[in-house]
């Protein structure tokens with residue numbers, strides 16, 4: 001990503017070092033993608049206005065959460081670049097935007113197609129990739145904190161190649177080849193992982209994975225507890 005290097009720097013300053021437990025203790029943990037979105041909107045607080053929050057909750061209800069076996073499945077190639085696919089892209093764009101996310105894989109909305117959408121900058125163009133293949137990865141890697149709309153309340157450090165070249169197709173079947181770095185490279189790699197049934201918990205340290213599982217168990221228990 002060339003356009004906004006400062007954003008990632010600001011995020012890193014804000015979020016590192018990660019402390020999953022302390023973030024979970026706050027009332028509304030926010031995946032890194034959402035923080036990114038909010039930074040761009042110039043909102044410093046963690047509170048959303050009621051309408052935005054309601055839209056976000058509604059969008060999140062359409063996103064599969066960890067534990068769903070579909071998230072562990074390998075998605076199948078997109079073969080038909082038809083009106084149905086274009087509608088699916090529109091639906092995913094809406095869910096991603098409403099959820100205040102910056103990337104979404106079809107797997108996350110229960111569609112086992114190799115399709116992902118992303119938008120790393122508010123007002124930036126929507127990125128669409130069908131059948132993405134990473135053709136080249138830089139030997140240099142970055143460690144960055146990642147959240148996932150399918151794993152609410154969890155942020156973990158993930159090491160990934162700092163730059164990649166990826167080829168695929170857009171929603172009309174046109175060939176695309178992209179060379180991207182920084183946040184854009186990270187988001188695309190995160191979403192391609194989803195298409196292979198891989199989650200950020202598989203890509204972090206054992207210690208952080210253990211912490212994350214504990215947070216998830218506690219959140220689950222809290223949700224089951226009657227008020």
Ligand SMILES: [Zn+2]
Pocket residue numbers: 147148149150190194
């Ligand atoms: Zn994710």
